[in-house]
Amino acid sequence: MTPLSARRRFALVSFLTWLPAGLMIAPQVLLMLDRGLSIVEVGLVMTVYSVVIAVLELPTGGLADAVGRRVVLALAAACTAAGLAGLVLASTFWGFLVACAVLGVARALSSGPAEAWYVDTLHALEGPDADLKPGLARGLMLEDVALCAGVVAGGALPLAGAAFGGLDPLAVPILLGAVAAVGWLVVVLVALPEPPHERASLGGLLRGVPATVTSGVLLAVRDGMLRRLVLLSAAIGMALTCVELLVPGHLAGLTGSAELGATAYAVLAALGFAGSALGSALAPATARLLTPKPVGTPGEAARSVRGAAAGLVLGGVALAGMALAAAFAEGPGLGAIVLAGLPYVVLFVGLGVHGVLKAELTHHRVTSAERATMSSTTSLAGSGGAALANLTLAPLALGLGTSAAWWLVAAVVAASAALLHRVPAAFPSRSP
Template sequence: MTPRSALRRYTLVSFLTWLPAGLMVAVSILLMTARGLSLIEIGLLSTVFSIVTITLELPTGGLADVVGRRVVLAVSAAFTVAALALMAVSTTFWMFLASGVLKGVARALSSGPATSWYVDTLHDLEGHDADLKPGLARGGAMESVALCLGVLAGGVTPLVVPRELLLPLAAPPLLGAVAAAVLLVVVVFALPEPSHARRSLADVLREVPATVAGGVRLSVGHPLLRRLMLAAAGSGVALAAVELLTPGRLAELAGTAEEGSAAYAVTAALGFAGSALGSALAPRAARLAGGSARGAAAGTVLTALSVGCLAATAGLGGPAGLVTAGLAYVVMFAGLSVAGMLCLELTHRSVTAAQRSTITSTSSLSLQAGAMLSNLAFGALASQSSTATAWVLASVVVLACALLFVRMPVLQPAVLAGDAERVRSA
């Protein structure tokens, strides 16, 4: 395998991993609303999803470090198929809850193994001094392209599906299940796993907890990783604020759930296009800012200002409301991608292959924790006060996270190597 072929496989898997999620973006909240769920119930479901993901993040990350990346990615795809197929036919809170649990398991399994596979493969081919930013940026851009195309397809589909066949809003989950099935096939046949020593079930059960415990000690004990985990939580706050509250507002502007789905699809697609742009520009942003930490700080500030713009224009209606939301989405997701991509590079440079997926899962856990708390807080705040108030609070929290990158601890490979050795011996 060559670096070019490894990058092609990584970007393909990145695209397919996020395509099902993209298909669901525009319709998930509207589908639950159409089937009788309240905003508070929807916020509770989002919280359950986050709890499941948080609970399994570290064990599944440790599992990927022990048994390999491909197996874990394949199981994740299978859970996604089951979750979205169930969601398409759900009619009660409890059915949606079961679907959310399955989605949480799939999300936990998928966070980390693909990037870990690419970084490990590139290190094998080019050595540990290989430049990670271009490949990680390409993978992040493909994730955003998948979300952009998926959200457009998912938003338009309800408008063209005959109502006599099924509820139009249920069509995108079915398409997502099909896309996840394609991912399963690709992972099994196109993502070769580096050779691993054979392990018995007892060995696996023993090694995973040790890997998880060592990874947690490393992420909490190392100043650089600790700040990166807090920054990920801030990203979760920003994402929860817009994903929970924007669909309902756009549905009100558009007039109907189906038209609101299409409006949100266009708005979210613009945001994901901005995300793809931010991922592609992340290496250049780091150069212009004078380092990855400063580039991530700039991206975080841009994100906070964009959420603040959403709050400031929440009272606008008609075309003006749609245009300002679209512009804010583009800038916000671009800022999130710049910050996220540079944080990802700093994270991967801070660990070795022995705990790479575990540490990446810890970052995802932090993001989910921020989103979980925000879903509860913003849902209640928007119901009792206003959407604008919730967005103001989110903007302030994200802006405060930019301070995490001030005087960021210097990366010290020798110290990190010692930390990794202690993790392996844990």
Template sequence: MSAASARRRYALVQFLMWLPPGLMMAPMVLLMSARGLDLGEIGLVGAAYSVTIVVLELPTGGLADVVGRRTVLAVGTGFSAVGLVVMALADSVWLFFVASLFKGVARALSSGPAQAWYVDALHAAEGPDADLKPGLAVGSAASSTALLGGVLAGGLVPLVLPGDEVLRLSVPVWCGAVAAAAALVAVVVAMPEPRRSTSRGGPARSRAAARLGEILTDVPLTIRDGFHMAVRDRGLARLLLVSAAGGMMLAAIETLTPVRLAELTGRLESGSTVYAFVAAVGFAANAVGSSVAPLVARLLRTSTRAAVAAIAVAAASLGGLAASVALSGTAGIVAAGVAYFLVFAALSVEELVRGELIHLRVESARRATVMSVDSLQLQFGGLLITLGLGPLTTGLGIGGTWAAVAVLILVSSLLFVRLPARRVVPVPAPTRT
């Protein structure tokens, strides 16, 4: 497979994987509310999603390194499709809870395998010195484009369709289930992997049992080795810690912005619609930032300088969002949109160059596991800030909370200063004979 083919396939898979979350984003809370859930129950459903990811993130990353990226990603897209179907049909808190569990499993399964597959494919085509940034940028832009289009469609479709309100709100979720099924097909067809050898001799059932035993043994070992790698390599540990700070920032923005927009518009429904457009601006910024990240790294000459500059821009932009709470009406909405664009464009630059720095330190056999550690850090950061949002907003208000998080993000840029140099030449994962 050529490098260009690997990039195209990676971009397609990324687009289809992120389209379902985009489609359900705007109507999700309103659908649960329309079917009788109160805010406490909606919070329980959201917590089930986060806890599922935290519990399964490392095991699923290790599983991808043992049984293959395509297999794990296909299972993940299958869980996504089923979870969205359950969500579209749910009429009680427990069914929404089950849907959230399925979506959490899907997120944990799909957090690292696609990117790990692309890096391995590119190394196979061009060698270990291949430039990762262009392909990673294409994949990030594709996922951002999917989220942008999905959130706009999810926010607008219920407004233009006739009929019952609950049915209209469920239509984007059904569309997300269809998109998840398409992603499953794309993963199976577009992500070829070398066939892994099986034990020789004996009946088919014995070989299958032996393979299952190998998997159950190898996954914990792979998780242990990947986690130890992240702890022992001080540079890698720093890069992963940045992800926790990023999770805090994303949680603070994504949780408080809908509340702020509802205050500006005066109604929850109109605030949700406006949030769909503001979120779309953020996803567009992700696509732009991912596209220009390689250029930014070239202009600043190193990836670490590009990451520090991007974090500084993101912190300053979040500070601007904090200051915008003094505005009202249209001016406040416009200010939120501008701040969203700058924050997410800068974050996407930082994420891309940080991802490259991580891959340069990780061998192929542990790549998906380390990406799961990175995703786990993001979830932990988000969980910490979510637990503290109540006291923070009570004491500081929305603007003060954003300002405090902006300072925290700016401090995290120090983790890139004098980053220990280390480069691991990727090697293929061992196969059993």
């Protein structure tokens, strides 16, 4: 395998990992409501999904570090196919609950192993100083492309219900997601040879996963660089939750109805994923432009740090733009929708730039034995930030208005760039 083929395989797996999720986003809740669940029951189902992910996030990361990347990715793909097939067939609360619990297991399993596979493979081919940015940028870009394409297709396919014969139109995108997950499974088994990695026996696995998880968490707490990167993930989790929580209702007010607001949000979500893909693609160039590198100037780590900080600042400015648009919106209309949508897309461009460069900094800081666990720790921190946002932003928006909540999150995101201040000019690598 060559470095180029490793990048291409990682990009393909990244796309296939998120295509089933994209196809599911638009019809999932509507399918449950259409088959008789109440909105409260739908909320309970989605809560179980979130709880399963949170409980398994770190153990599955430790599993990938203990037994290998490919087997965990294969399990994730198989669980995704099974969970989506369960959604298609479910007709009761308990059927949907079980299907979404399986999807939660799949999501936890898929968090980290693909990136860990790519980094380990590139290190084996080019050494620990290999440039991770191009491959990470391509992979994260294609994740967003998959989500964008999936959201658009998932929203459009049910409109052509008559073309699917006796199939439930709302179930068609989810069924296609299950087919895509089978394709993902085949690609993982055929195209992802396991990179050099210490194997564990069954007894070693049972002992090794808790030990790996514990060491990963302790590393994130004790290592100053990783601690700051994990805190950044919590800030990003707050920002994304703020958007998911407040944008749909805001758009409903700007369009004049809940139905039009839902349509506007679907379109805006697709544009946001496209903006994130653009930011991911621009991340390497952003890092180069912000820190030219003639002799004697800061090295590659400084480039990545400044690029990551710039992405955060751009995201904070975009959130401030959303706050201004909300404060000065005079009522429903296309102009108000455009003013709300433009900073939304810019926010995701900034987060796309930041995400690639933060991932590179993280991977250069950990060893192969800690890589997937650290990805899971980072993801869990994002969930913690999201939980904090859910508990605080809704009451704030209710009491002081949507604009006040966005101002607060804008300040948190922009200020979090200070966590990247005074970083060494060379990567503080712990990789062998």
